[in-house]
Amino acid sequence: xxxxxxxxxxxxxxxxxxxxxxxLLFFFxxxxxxxxxxxxxxxxxxxxxxxxxxxxxxxxxPILSMRLFADDRRNKTDQALLTAPVSLTxxxxxxxxxxLVVFALGISITLILAVVMxxxxxxxxxxxxxxxxxxxxxxxxxxxxxGLFFSTLTESQFIAALCTFAFSYVLxxxxxxxxxxxxxxxxATAVEFVSVNIRYNAFVAGQISVGxxxxxxxxxxxxxxxxxxxxxxxxxx
Numbered sequence: 001x002x003x004x005x006x007x008x009x010x011x012x013x014x015x016x017x018x019x020x021x022x023x024l025l026f027f028f029x030x031x032x033x034x035x036x037x038x039x040x041x042x043x044x045x046x047x048x049x050x051x052x053x054x055x056x057x058x059x060x061x062p063i064l065s066m067r068l069f070a071d072d073r074r075n076k077t078d079q080a081l082l083t084a085p086v087s088l089t090x091x092x093x094x095x096x097x098x099x100l101v102v103f104a105l106g107i108s109i110t111l112i113l114a115v116v117m118x119x120x121x122x123x124x125x126x127x128x129x130x131x132x133x134x135x136x137x138x139x140x141x142x143x144x145x146x147g148l149f150f151s152t153l154t155e156s157q158f159i160a161a162l163c164t165f166a167f168s169y170v171l172x173x174x175x176x177x178x179x180x181x182x183x184x185x186x187x188a189t190a191v192e193f194v195s196v197n198i199r200y201n202a203f204v205a206g207q208i209s210v211g212x213x214x215x216x217x218x219x220x221x222x223x224x225x226x227x228x229x230x231x232x233x234x235x236x237x
Contacts, residue, residue, distance in 0.1 A: 135203025
């Protein structure tokens with residue numbers, strides 16, 4: 001797993017993927033920090049995290065995860081990877097962790113901006129900031145795992161990114177579906193249970209719940225398990 005992680009992490013920086021992802025996150029974080037916190041002298045970073053939430057779901061995660069397996073399949077290097085002396089779980093986890101670390105480093109710009117605020121005499125709402133950061137990391141991990149799964153299904157990076165984008169968009173719209181089907185109590189309850197927005201908003205408020213953490217981790221485990229099963233079925237073809 002460690003060898004796969006190192007290989008994938010290095011590949012992120014050999015090409016433009018990691019730099020482009022960081023450029024997007026740094027640009028939007030800096031823009032909204034300047035507009036909300038510098039110009040209006042606010043200590044709330046809600047606007048910064050809000051834009052990073054949207055950018056991560058609709059742009060960053062699809063771009064970051066689209067090549068994880070699709071690129072190997074397109075270049076015909078997937079069979080060498082599948083027959084390497086490492087378990088399929090190790091292969092999947094190595095690639096997943098490489099993408100997750102790149103994402104975690106990218107959104108850590110928010111923590112740096114909070115420290116800058118504190119250096120200039122402001123008092124950041126650390127509970128809210130750390131809750132937002134953890135929530136965004138868990139949600140990002142969830143979507144990276146889903147994007148990795150989609151990447152195992154195709155050799156087209158575009159199709160993998162499009163599937164991840166569509167999945168992320170559906171997650172964003174789930175709360176609207178719950179309101180639409182409010183007359184069907186059981187359906188509205190089911191939609192609310194799987195809604196990431198409700199659970200993510202708890203982190204936004206600085207409320208770190210073990211149940212919500214386990215929800216995101218279990219969703220990540222599910223998609224990673226499905227990715228391993230897809231690779232296992234291809235290995236024996």
